[in-house]
Amino acid sequence: MKKLTSSNKTVRIFTTLVLLGLIILSSASCNDNSTNSTSDYSPSDDAVPEKNAIQPYSDNPNYWQYKEEPIMLIGGSNNDNLFQWTGDKLTNHLDSLVAAGGNYLRLVMSDDDDHDLGEVYAFGQRSNGKYNLNTWNPEYWNRLINFLDKTSDRDIIVQLTLWDGWDFGGDDGSDWSEHPYNPKNNTNYSTNNTRLPTTWKEPPWREDHPLFLTVPTLNNDIEVLKFQEAFISKLLSIALTYNNVLYNIENEASTPLEWSDYWAEFIHKEANATGKKIYVTSMRDNWDIRHQDHLHVLKNVNLYQFFDASQNTQMPRRHGEGAGHQIAYEHLLDLKTRIQQSGQRPVNIVKTYGAKNSSNGAPSDAGGLQSFWINIFGGVSAVRFHRPKQGLGISEIALKSIKSARMLSDSTDFFSMFPKPSLLGNRSQNEAYALANTGKQYAVYFTEGREITLDISAITADSIEVQWLNILTASWTDTELVFKSENTTGPIRKIADKLQDLLKISTSITLSPPDNGPWIALINPVNKDN
Incomplete structure (x- = not known):
């Protein structure tokens, strides 16, 4: 019987490890076959x-x-x-x-x-x-x-x-x-x-x-x-x-x-x-x-x-x-x-x-x-x-x-808008969904007419405009002006005195559709110069 030298042992061990590695890789490939x-x-x-x-x-x-x-x-x-x-x-x-x-x-x-x-x-x-x-x-x-x-x-x-x-x-x-x-x-x-x-x-x-x-x-x-x-x-x-x-x-x-x-x-x-x-x-x-x-x-x-x-x-x-x-x-x-x-x-x-x-x-x-x-x-x-x-x-x-x-x-x-569920507050399951180009434009879809809050802290403008789209009639409501500090429901029921608004800090507004049907609220910042 031929004597196994140290050199031959090393070669055989190396070969065995290589083959074992190939088997493992092949197995992994089979397990991930679907992708x-x-x-x-x-x-x-x-x-x-x-x-x-x-x-x-x-x-x-x-x-x-x-x-x-x-x-x-x-x-x-x-x-x-x-x-x-x-x-x-x-x-x-x-x-x-x-x-x-x-x-x-x-x-x-x-x-x-x-x-x-x-x-x-x-x-x-x-x-x-x-x-x-x-x-x-x-x-x-x-x-x-x-x-x-x-x-x-x-x-x-x-x-x-x-x-x-x-x-x-x-x-x-x-x-x-x-x-x-x-x-x-x-x-x-x-x-x-x-x-x-x-x-x-x-x-x-x-x-x-x-x-x-x-x-x-x-x-x-x-x-x-x-x-x-x-x-x-x-x-x-x-x-x-x-x-x-x-x-x-x-x-x-x-x-x-x-x-x-x-x-x-x-x-x-x-x-x-x-x-x-x-x-x-x-x-x-x-x-x-x-x-x-x-x-x-x-x-x-x-x-x-x-x-x-x-x-x-x-x-x-x-x-x-x-x-x-x-x-x-x-x-x-x-x-x-x-x-x-x-x-x-x-x-x-x-x-x-x-x-x-x-x-x-x-x-x-x-x-x-x-x-x-x-x-x-x-x-x-x-x-x-x-x-x-x-x-x-x-x-x-x-x-x-x-x-x-x-x-x-x-x-x-x-x-330029992306899904932004984190901007919505007071939201129940399947109640409302948001798209936003944060700080610039927001849209909120209401499956039914319920009240939610929208985080507008990224808006730096003085005020915002809110307009409602009636999905069932494909028609817009009139645009409503809201001072950013006025936390209100829509449609807008009150425009507060601007001097008082300047003393307030608001990071969100409350939105409530005009009725119980499906609606979309579109929110745009309005700058002083506009």
């Missing part, structure tokens, strides 16, 4: 945004800018795949939104609803009824072009969703039974050379459809994947020619992260090949936006340049109205803190759940309105009412809120 990117892709530095395209605001990347101006995205619609609509039905819908001050829509590339009312598939169909996935249905793509033309003409920003599991599963299974991707419905593949079934009823949150597992790191179902890639490439050949489009990989994604990462990388590469800079997210399904799936999107800025927090508006469903709204707000603040740590970027909420008898979000119209406004006062960059019956769409009450939100953003230096 590690499944892609090493990094967008090309050569792809720079066109100056007029939608992009994060240069002075505050928590918001968006479009045509070189900062914008707050505000919207609502009565359906998610409006590109399938034609004629006056579409035009009137868009015009109603714009007339109220709206500029933000959701577009899901869906084809699962209302085929009896004229919705169409993307693929060519043969005389025998089967689809050829190598050919296109021109009507489908012409409708997309028409929709993007009309939204671009109206300066409406479109958040385009590539994939939606609800198009292929759930309900009675008819969506998948009729779809061109189903092996029994096309001439391109069968159950023998793919992993796709001919029947599927499971909803996407319960089980992943094999159509969403085709990528190489999952099922590697190349026969299907090549047609999916061709579809996305065709979609991008149109969408990339417009400057008003943001991209979301999947609706309510519960699929493996590898699926989302694959398509995020795919569309970035396609965009870079044309010299186009795009902004991408993936809306994960978990209602808690602190979940590891959401943190994965948040962490991997190479693939995802903004965050969609729509599922956060489900909190009133889980915890009840009031408590659920408060929790949703606190989760938004936690998200904003994480974003400050990982790199500033916009947070969109393209689906605000909540309406009377809704099975998602708050089950009342008032609760849906509260979710919408809490999103705004939570500092999001984009907010939209979800379609009925899970949201308020562009109902009359929704249009008034859209108009009120635009009136607020137009009346403030909105993009």
Whole structure:
């Protein structure tokens, strides 16, 4: 037997330690799997945004800018795949939104609803009824072009969703039974050379459809994947020619992260090949936006340049109205803190759940309105009412809120304001929410007409102006002057003698809305010289 020398002992001990370290690192990597990117892709530095395209605001990347101006995205619609609509039905819908001050829509590339009312598939169909996935249905793509033309003409920003599991599963299974991707419905593949079934009823949150597992790191179902890639490439050949489009990989994604990462990388590469800079997210399904799936999107800025927090508006469903709204707000603040740590970027909420008898979000119209406004006062960059019956769409009450939100953003230096809950006193749960550019401008949203105090100690001006915005009527009250030392309720019932005011020191004012409905107080300092 060969004698082990001291030198050999040292080498073997060192080698053992190295291997042990690699095992530990590998184990740690597996344990943190949900936040590690499944892609090493990094967008090309050569792809720079066109100056007029939608992009994060240069002075505050928590918001968006479009045509070189900062914008707050505000919207609502009565359906998610409006590109399938034609004629006056579409035009009137868009015009109603714009007339109220709206500029933000959701577009899901869906084809699962209302085929009896004229919705169409993307693929060519043969005389025998089967689809050829190598050919296109021109009507489908012409409708997309028409929709993007009309939204671009109206300066409406479109958040385009590539994939939606609800198009292929759930309900009675008819969506998948009729779809061109189903092996029994096309001439391109069968159950023998793919992993796709001919029947599927499971909803996407319960089980992943094999159509969403085709990528190489999952099922590697190349026969299907090549047609999916061709579809996305065709979609991008149109969408990339417009400057008003943001991209979301999947609706309510519960699929493996590898699926989302694959398509995020795919569309970035396609965009870079044309010299186009795009902004991408993936809306994960978990209602808690602190979940590891959401943190994965948040962490991997190479693939995802903004965050969609729509599922956060489900909190009133889980915890009840009031408590659920408060929790949703606190989760938004936690998200904003994480974003400050990982790199500033916009947070969109393209689906605000909540309406009377809704099975998602708050089950009342008032609760849906509260979710919408809490999103705004939570500092999001984009907010939209979800379609009925899970949201308020562009109902009359929704249009008034859209108009009120635009009136607020137009009346403030909105993009310099941040959520400031610490400025509110005498506040109960879900009673009031504050935005402020401290010392310069304040806005307080009241869910109901109750009394709270607002810390104005940072204001150095002699007096302040208070104006109230009635959310339900989209109208302002007259402006009221309050000397800074006068601690009063609003509307102002008394203007004290200025000489006496000068002898007082006040660090807060008491605000009380004109009635019990939802109101916003706007507070501005007034200097002597004004």
